[in-house]
Amino acid sequence: MNEKKLKVLAAEIRLETLKVIHSRGFGHVGGSMDLADLMAVLYGEVMKYDPKNPRWEDRDWLVLSKGHAGPVAYATFGLMGFYPMEEAYTLNQPGTKFPSHTDRKLTPGVDLTTGSLGQGVSTATGAALGNKIDGRDSYVYCVIGDGEADEGQVWEGFHFACAHKLDNIIYFIDNNGYQLDGPTDDILAHGDMAKKVAGFGLHTQEIDGHDVTAIYEAIQKAKAAKGVPSCIVLDTCKGKGATFAEPKHDHSSQPKEEQWLEAIAASEKELEAAKNA
Amino acid sequence: MNVKLIGKHEKDSRACRDGLALTLNELMGQDKSIVYVDCDLMGCINTKQLRQNYPDRAFEAGIAEGNAAGVAAGLAATGKKVFFHSFGTFSSRRCYDQIYMSAAYAGLSVRVLGSDAGVTAAFNGGTHMPLEDAAMYLSIPTATVIDPADYDQLASVTKGLLNVEGVSFTRFVRKDVIRVYDEGSEFEIGKGVVLHESEKDQATIITSGIMVDESLKAYEALQAEGINVRVIDMFTWKPLDEELVIKAAKETGAIVTAENHNTCCGLGSVVANCLAKNCPTVQEFVGVQDQFGQVGPQAFLMDTYGLRAANIVEAVKKAISRK
Numbered sequence: 001m002n003e004k005k006l007k008v009l010a011a012e013i014r015l016e017t018l019k020v021i022h023s024r025g026f027g028h029v030g031g032s033m034d035l036a037d038l039m040a041v042l043y044g045e046v047m048k049y050d051p052k053n054p055r056w057e058d059r060d061w062l063v064l065s066k067g068h069a070g071p072v073a074y075a076t077f078g079l080m081g082f083y084p085m086e087e088a089y090t091l092n093q094p095g096t097k098f099p100s101h102t103d104r105k106l107t108p109g110v111d112l113t114t115g116s117l118g119q120g121v122s123t124a125t126g127a128a129l130g131n132k133i134d135g136r137d138s139y140v141y142c143v144i145g146d147g148e149a150d151e152g153q154v155w156e157g158f159h160f161a162c163a164h165k166l167d168n169i170i171y172f173i174d175n176n177g178y179q180l181d182g183p184t185d186d187i188l189a190h191g192d193m194a195k196k197v198a199g200f201g202l203h204t205q206e207i208d209g210h211d212v213t214a215i216y217e218a219i220q221k222a223k224a225a226k227g228v229p230s231c232i233v234l235d236t237c238k239g240k241g242a243t244f245a246e247p248k249h250d251h252s253s254q255p256k257e258e259q260w261l262e263a264i265a266a267s268e269k270e271l272e273a274a275k276n277a
Numbered sequence: 278m279n280v281k282l283i284g285k286h287e288k289d290s291r292a293c294r295d296g297l298a299l300t301l302n303e304l305m306g307q308d309k310s311i312v313y314v315d316c317d318l319m320g321c322i323n324t325k326q327l328r329q330n331y332p333d334r335a336f337e338a339g340i341a342e343g344n345a346a347g348v349a350a351g352l353a354a355t356g357k358k359v360f361f362h363s364f365g366t367f368s369s370r371r372c373y374d375q376i377y378m379s380a381a382y383a384g385l386s387v388r389v390l391g392s393d394a395g396v397t398a399a400f401n402g403g404t405h406m407p408l409e410d411a412a413m414y415l416s417i418p419t420a421t422v423i424d425p426a427d428y429d430q431l432a433s434v435t436k437g438l439l440n441v442e443g444v445s446f447t448r449f450v451r452k453d454v455i456r457v458y459d460e461g462s463e464f465e466i467g468k469g470v471v472l473h474e475s476e477k478d479q480a481t482i483i484t485s486g487i488m489v490d491e492s493l494k495a496y497e498a499l500q501a502e503g504i505n506v507r508v509i510d511m512f513t514w515k516p517l518d519e520e521l522v523i524k525a526a527k528e529t530g531a532i533v534t535a536e537n538h539n540t541c542c543g544l545g546s547v548v549a550n551c552l553a554k555n556c557p558t559v560q561e562f563v564g565v566q567d568q569f570g571q572v573g574p575q576a577f578l579m580d581t582y583g584l585r586a587a588n589i590v591e592a593v594k595k596a597i598s599r600k
Binding site: 103104105111112113115116118119121122123124125126127128129130131133134152153156157159160163164 | 350384
C-alpha cells in the first residue's frame, strides 16, 4: 500500500463530503467525515469493484449500516468514477439519486439500503452468506456506528455470523463516542466496545480509525483469521476535518454559509498539505 | 388455473404444512438458487428435512426474527430466491421494520411464510394468534398477501411464489385442515376462484383460508332455504382480483366477506376499498371483530369469534335485506 496516496485520497474524500453536504446546506457531517480514512483504504487499496458495473457479481460489498453516513459514500463513489462528482451535489433535492441515507435502488455503488439502524448488519451478513454459498471470493465490509450498537440487532447479526463461521465479512465500528443526544457514555454506555465484541466471538481489533496504515494492516489481519467473522473497532473523532463540527462532535449540522466556506477552505488546505507531504 | 373442488367438509389426512414443506423440498432439488431461513421453528412445519437435504441452503437463524429477516434480504441481494419462516405473529410483528426497510423498500424479494394463521394458533394462545399479520403486510407497498385454504392450494401457491417479485406474505395452517381442493389443483396468485355461481345469485361470499369451508357450508344452508349465493375463494388479498370483485358486486348486489383475521383491516377492508372506489355495494364483515386472540381449541375459538357458517348465513341475509 501507498500511505501517501491513501492520505491524499482521504483528504479528497473529506473535501468532497463537505461539498456534497454543503450543496444542501445541512446534513450528517459528523458521522460522515470520521469515515473518510476508512473509505480511502477500502476504495483506494482493498476492495474489488468496477465503477462501470457497480453490481459486478464478484465485487466486494460495502454496507454502511449507519446509513446516515451516505455523503461520505457519495463522495467516495464520485471520486472513484461511479458517476460524475457533480451529480452528488444534488443531495436530498427533489428526485435526487443521493438521499441522506444510502439506498441501493437509487445510487450506483450502494449495495444495500440502510437507514433504520442495526439493519445493515443483518443484510450485510446475509450477503456474506450468499457469497459464501456461491463460493465467491468477495468480502463484505459493514460499517456500524457506536451509537447504532445500542440496537440489539447489531449483536444478533454478530451472533449469526459467528455461528455460521462467516469469515468473508469484516465489520467496522465507528467508535466516535457520540450519538444524537450526546456522548454515548451519557446515553447508553457500552463500556469497552472491543471487549464486548470479542466476547461475542468475533476476531476483534481496536485501532486508530484515522491511521490509514493501521486500517490497512488490520484488514489484512482480519482476512487472515479463518472460520470467524472479524470486527475492527475504529477509534475516531466525530466530525474529523470539518471545522464547524469537529470541536462539538455534532451529529448533524446546519452551519452558516461563512462557516461552510471556512470549512471547505480548511479542507482544501489539508488536501494540499497531504499532497505536499 | 386448474381447480378441482372437493368441498365435502372432510378433514384432510395430511398435515397442511406438508403442502409447503414437501413442495419446498422438491423445488430446492430443482433450483439451486432457492434458500430457506427459519427461526428455530423448522420442527413445527416439517422443514428440518430441508436442512438435512440442503445443508448449504437451509439455515437456522435462531430465535432472532429481526436479524433473520435482514439476513433473508441480504441473501436476496446476492441473487437467491429466499423463503423465510416463523410463526405468523413473529414473521410479521416481530420483524416488521426489517421486512419493510431491508427487503420491501430496498426492492428485494423475500417470501415470508407465517404459520398458524389466525385462530389456528389455538393452544399457543393469544400471544401467538396472528389476527393482524395480513394487515401489516397489506400496508407495505407492492407486497403480496396470501391466505391459502388447504394443503393443495398451499402447495400450488408455494410454487407460484417463485415468480412473485418483492415481498410476499403467506399465512397458512400448520396442522389439521378441511380439504377443499383435490390433488393437482393449480392456482394463479392474484386471481380469485369462483366456487359457486348462478344467474340467480342474490349475494356473494368472498373468503379465504379456513373460512372457505365454512363459506361452502353456508352456501349449502342458504341453498336449502332457496337463497342462491356466489362463493369466491379470494386467497390472494393483495393484489386483489378487483375485476372479479366488481363483477360479483354488479351481478349480485350484496357482498359478505369472511376471514380468519381482524375485520378492521383485512380481506373485508380491501374488498370494501375496491367497492367504494368502483361500485359501492352493501357489505357485511364476518371475522374477528377487533378483538385479541385467546387460548383454546380451534373449534371453541371459531365459535367464540363468529367464524362459523351460521355467522356467514346470518350476514348474507342481512346484506340482502340492506339492498
